[in-house]
Amino acid sequence: MTDHLDPVRPFAADEPAADELARVVREHAGRLAASLMSLLGDFSAAEDLVQDAVESALRRWPEEGIPERPDAWLFTVARRRGLDVLRRQENYRTKLAQLQWPVRPAPDDRLRLIFICCHPALARQAQIALTLRVVCGLTTAQIAAAFVVPESTVAQRITRAKRKIADAGIPYRIPRDDELAERLSEVLTVIYLLFNEGYLSSTAERAHSRDLVDDAEWLTALLAGLLPNEPEVTGLLVLIRLHRARVAARFTSDGHIVLLQDQTRARWDHAAIADATALLTRTARRHHSPGPYQLQAAIAACHCEAATWAETDWEQILVLYNMLLLLQPNAVTRLHRTVAVRYVEGVHAALTELEGLQETLGKYALFYATRAELLRASGRNAEAHQADEQALALTANPAQHDLLRDRLSS
């Protein structure tokens, strides 16, 4: 195997190289994990070998260039390493020694990988870390950086999760039809959290970490390809794409948040918005009674299709929130809904709605920020000021901090 001696794309600058590296690794790491998994039947061993190959690639490709056949390169490294470390496990060694690239995994293999990583018997944080590592090929260090936690914490979560998979007999397979809805919803929750974390990181280190949003979109697109008849997967995909289409207008050049009502809508990616909304419409036509992700995507689409803030179709948005509330009768949905209530029924109705949420959302920055806006709109400036201060005390996000400080000083 000499592929890696034949660099095809030397790197010009740091930033695109890192993006390109992430993209290529992600495209191949999950496939390799799936191949090794079906070969060895041991999730933990397969996962270790992939991680090792990914780390080698991230060390060597920046200098040597990305090989023409990254999949074969990764496989060769994983195989060599496997023969080395699995010395004591004769059966693995024999299997690996016989193996020739390319292994053609069945198209479903990465789907099995996603379902085992997001198994409900694993802790939420472990599901997220495992999915990123195994399916997207992120290293432990990259995950730790994205979530601003110590690397040892992520490593420990992964070790524990892998041990539980083996010890508790968590199967490597696609859930049966009667289990699919529940298990798919678990997977979508993991991806949604990933997207949220990336979209507006709640940590102080960086306000906007683009990588996780990219990974979330990639994962959802992968899932949509593997499960083409699941409308909620498409719903999440559209939701993520509609948010990404507006990203250029969300921050000023120095990292300040620009609220939706103040965004320059010409800077939105209108072609991407048209594609995403068309996809949502096609899905809605084929499936009745939309689920929560389709409804959230439809709300985002209403905003995206309004030429100006003043032209926003709040009545339609309120209808969609009412439908969402039936499916997800929780306080956060009601909080978001109050914004639509404000424009349809007036600021007093919205404030009354909000009062009822104080007990549940009293530790939630967005509750106070929303309250502040509504109070300001009804001329109660002193109370608005106080609510902004409460919001400020509850958020760790630097961009949100700046926004609230600006409001407090104006």
Added chain:
Amino acid sequence: MKYVLMFVDTEEFAKEVEAMSPAELEAAYERVNQWFVDNADRITARTGKLQGAATATTVRLDGPEPVTTDGPFIEGKEVVSGVIEIDVEDLDEALRMVKTWPACPVIEIRPVVA
């Protein structure tokens, strides 16, 4: 793979059972019996239903002398009320089985060391 299922009663559940009429109670037992019949080929060991936590005695052997106390090993609102051992393909099969359980509201699934 072998797992132990630990059935756990809560205070609310105990109250619900207490409030049942004899006919309701009989129907509830019938549902439990049916569950055991439906899953007979998976159940490898089974105790009867345990008596209440008030009847438990706990012995601690980690001190210089054994210490015997009244009550369960954890004082709490949730108490183990029965234990069975099952032999199934994997955790998903155990989960499917547990989700059809018709009585007490909490079940812990624990794999047995092979």
